[in-house]
Amino acid sequence: MSTETIWIGIGFLGQGLFFGRWVVQWIASERNAESRVPISFWYMSLIGGLITLTYAIYRMDPVFIAGQSVGAVVYLRNLVLIHRADHAKNAPGPQA
Numbered sequence: 001m002s003t004e005t006i007w008i009g010i011g012f013l014g015q016g017l018f019f020g021r022w023v024v025q026w027i028a029s030e031r032n033a034e035s036r037v038p039i040s041f042w043y044m045s046l047i048g049g050l051i052t053l054t055y056a057i058y059r060m061d062p063v064f065i066a067g068q069s070v071g072a073v074v075y076l077r078n079l080v081l082i083h084r085a086d087h088a089k090n091a092p093g094p095q096a
Contacts, residue, residue, distance in 0.1 A: 007055060007058050007059075010051060010054065010055050010058075011052065011055035013051055014048050014049070014050075014051030014052030014053075014054070014055055015048070015052060016048070017044050017047055017048030017051065018044070018045065018048030018049060018052060019048075020044055020048070021040075021041045021044035021045050021048065024038060024040050024041055024044060025037055025038065025041045028041075039079070039082055042075050042078045042079050042082065043079070045071070045075040046072060046075040046076055046079065049068050049071045049072045049075060050068075050072055052064075052068050053065065053068035053069060053072060056068055
């Protein structure tokens with residue numbers, strides 16, 4: 001197996017994860033009969049985006065690199081906000 005074939009596989013893996021996030025979101029929304037974005041959507045976005053970014057860097061494609069870099073920042077920020085809200089919700093309240 002050539003190096004090029006391995007990199008193409010890496011690129012497809014990233015794109016597959018990135019696409020799969022929409023399937024996860026669709027299923028969650030159908031189950032709840034309203035639009036939902038589960039936390040797994042953001043993890044799949046981040047992981048798929050970083051794998052795809054790695055492939056874009058290998059290809060030295062500045063357009064693809066810029067798009068995936070900005071996306072990764074947004075996905076990471078959403079995960080931070082979600083975890084911060086969960087932590088605040090689960091923190092003990094003031095004691096009387």
